[in-house]
Amino acid sequence: MGATITLDFITHRFRAGGAPTLENIDNRIEAGERVALIGRSGCGKSTLLHMLAGLLLPSEGCVRVNSHQVTKPSAKWNMMFQKPSLYPWMSVQENAALGLLFAGQPKQEASARVSELLDKVGLHDKKDVNVQSLSGGQQQRVALARSLATDPEVLLLDEPFSALDAFTRSALQEDVPAICGARGITMVIVTHDIDEAITMADRVLIMSQNPGRIVSELKVDLPWPRNSSSQEFQTLRNELMQRFRDTDDGLSGRKSQPEPAVRRVV
Amino acid sequence: MSQSTTVSHTHSAPQFPARLGSWLKSAQYPLIGIVVLLALWWFGGWLIANNPDTQAFAAFAPGPTFEALGYLISSGSLWGTIGSSLYRILTGLFWGVVIGVPVGVVIGYFAQAMQVSNLPFQFLRMISPLAWMPIAVLAFETWDAAIIFLIVMASVWPIIFSTAHGVKRIDPNWFKVARNLGASGWQMLHRIIMPAIMMDVMAGIRLAVGVAWVVLVPAEYLGVTSGLGYAINDARDTLEYDTLAAVVIVIGVIGYGLDWVCARLLQRFNWHVE
Numbered sequence A: 001m002g003a004t005i006t007l008d009f010i011t012h013r014f015r016a017g018g019a020p021t022l023e024n025i026d027n028r029i030e031a032g033e034r035v036a037l038i039g040r041s042g043c044g045k046s047t048l049l050h051m052l053a054g055l056l057l058p059s060e061g062c063v064r065v066n067s068h069q070v071t072k073p074s075a076k077w078n079m080m081f082q083k084p085s086l087y088p089w090m091s092v093q094e095n096a097a098l099g100l101l102f103a104g105q106p107k108q109e110a111s112a113r114v115s116e117l118l119d120k121v122g123l124h125d126k127k128d129v130n131v132q133s134l135s136g137g138q139q140q141r142v143a144l145a146r147s148l149a150t151d152p153e154v155l156l157l158d159e160p161f162s163a164l165d166a167f168t169r170s171a172l173q174e175d176v177p178a179i180c181g182a183r184g185i186t187m188v189i190v191t192h193d194i195d196e197a198i199t200m201a202d203r204v205l206i207m208s209q210n211p212g213r214i215v216s217e218l219k220v221d222l223p224w225p226r227n228s229s230s231q232e233f234q235t236l237r238n239e240l241m242q243r244f245r246d247t248d249d250g251l252s253g254r255k256s257q258p259e260p261a262v263r264r265v266v
Numbered sequence B: 001m002s003q004s005t006t007v008s009h010t011h012s013a014p015q016f017p018a019r020l021g022s023w024l025k026s027a028q029y030p031l032i033g034i035v036v037l038l039a040l041w042w043f044g045g046w047l048i049a050n051n052p053d054t055q056a057f058a059a060f061a062p063g064p065t066f067e068a069l070g071y072l073i074s075s076g077s078l079w080g081t082i083g084s085s086l087y088r089i090l091t092g093l094f095w096g097v098v099i100g101v102p103v104g105v106v107i108g109y110f111a112q113a114m115q116v117s118n119l120p121f122q123f124l125r126m127i128s129p130l131a132w133m134p135i136a137v138l139a140f141e142t143w144d145a146a147i148i149f150l151i152v153m154a155s156v157w158p159i160i161f162s163t164a165h166g167v168k169r170i171d172p173n174w175f176k177v178a179r180n181l182g183a184s185g186w187q188m189l190h191r192i193i194m195p196a197i198m199m200d201v202m203a204g205i206r207l208a209v210g211v212a213w214v215v216l217v218p219a220e221y222l223g224v225t226s227g228l229g230y231a232i233n234d235a236r237d238t239l240e241y242d243t244l245a246a247v248v249i250v251i252g253v254i255g256y257g258l259d260w261v262c263a264r265l266l267q268r269f270n271w272h273v274e
């Protein structure tokens, strides 16, 4: 089951008294919603995602999952990184079962559950293989199975497909939101890629830089799976591009100038 | 979906002569090395025997040495000697690991600990373990304990440095992913850190075994009345040069064996796939 994520006026400074990296991030992500977070490199997307995962605490404000404040990592809100970061001394099966092992689940049960997930991500014939002999795409699939194995309420993805080839990427761009949809997992993906955002999300949040804020958001009301050559897709892509440019215009001025208005199109 | 074709290995039982042949082939260069070494030894023995000044040492030649070795083995007196030495080195290595691995993990994990300890450790490391002998004799009641202390002083440094190096080399994402999957501190140590550094720990132990074995023999010259070092000293005092050379052979063979075991373990813990 998914969970509601509340971002409650988050401001973050890496150095006390320094310029904020994130400022007044205030948003609510519904249970089972799939959200994409886009913005320029260095605007604080990863920082925000680490906070959702409990890997980093904001200097002000808080993150809540349902009504529970996030203060430490948990297998309930799980993150997938750009690199798969598998453990080379474990087999595919053992890697995928790691979260269950940490949770103290008996080996038999864990193994049955993981087998099923590996089937789902298309690795049924690789269970006992050493992860170092897998391709990048296959490794990222193992990481996906590992994240799903603990039955998370929230799946956080930090540019997880950027190192993959185009075919693997587009397959996963379709599979991951489908899996999350089927299980009602709340999904947040950070990406540079506007097409990826529209392909995977119900809603796109656009961040500005210095300080990092959510300046704009856009609902993606298209049928699944998304068809990137459709007219509606193109229209949304143009709209997102336009807003990106607006964000930049707002940033080219001095900080003391009036901030760009937050536009909400629902 | 990948349609992987499984290559079926339909080897019939390997034929014995073929296996022996391939074994001989792989062993041919080491065998040449051993033959050359024996030839040089024999030639040196021949020179010594033919020089009136050195004739007294003719028992160092291969013939008398292997005869003495045969006697040491058949009389059974060798096993007690080897046992004493192995007991000391294994006990010393045990403490070297028990102290070295945790210290290595700490200084590898915490940058400050590394900075604080680097200078003193590098300083202590360069002191020959044998230089601690007088202190060891004062500090420990038995000679055995003193020698074990020297072995610890010899073996702890490579283990510390190699372990620390291994910990520093751990991909930081491995920690992040494990924390994210809900690993407790103990699980992090047991499931992530230890397997990740096992290879480096073994490499450190292998170096430590080399140093410790070299240090053990001179350490056993002092005080004790058992062990390979004592046997050498004893043979010298009684002018039994053939026995002395036989003990040297035993030291070399056991040292090689210890290193071989370490190399196997290192291979066992190596998770890199070529």
Ligand SMILES: Nc1ncnc2c1ncn2[C@@H]1O[C@H](COP(=O)(O)OP(=O)(O)OP(=O)(O)O)[C@@H](O)[C@H]1O
Pocket (backbone or CB within 6 Å): A014, A021, A039, A040, A041, A042, A043, A044, A045, A046, A047, A048
């Ligand atoms: N641990 C840290 N200490 C100090 N500053 C940091 C730290 N981590 C990130 N920053 C700074 O915070 C800002 C945001 O970083 P972040 O990694 O969140 O950006 P990002 O939007 O994910 O960028 P990218 O798209 O390149 O991944 C950057 O200016 C970065 O230099």
Ligand SMILES: [Mg+2]
Pocket (backbone or CB within 6 Å): A045, A046, A047, A158
């Ligand atoms: Mg980032």
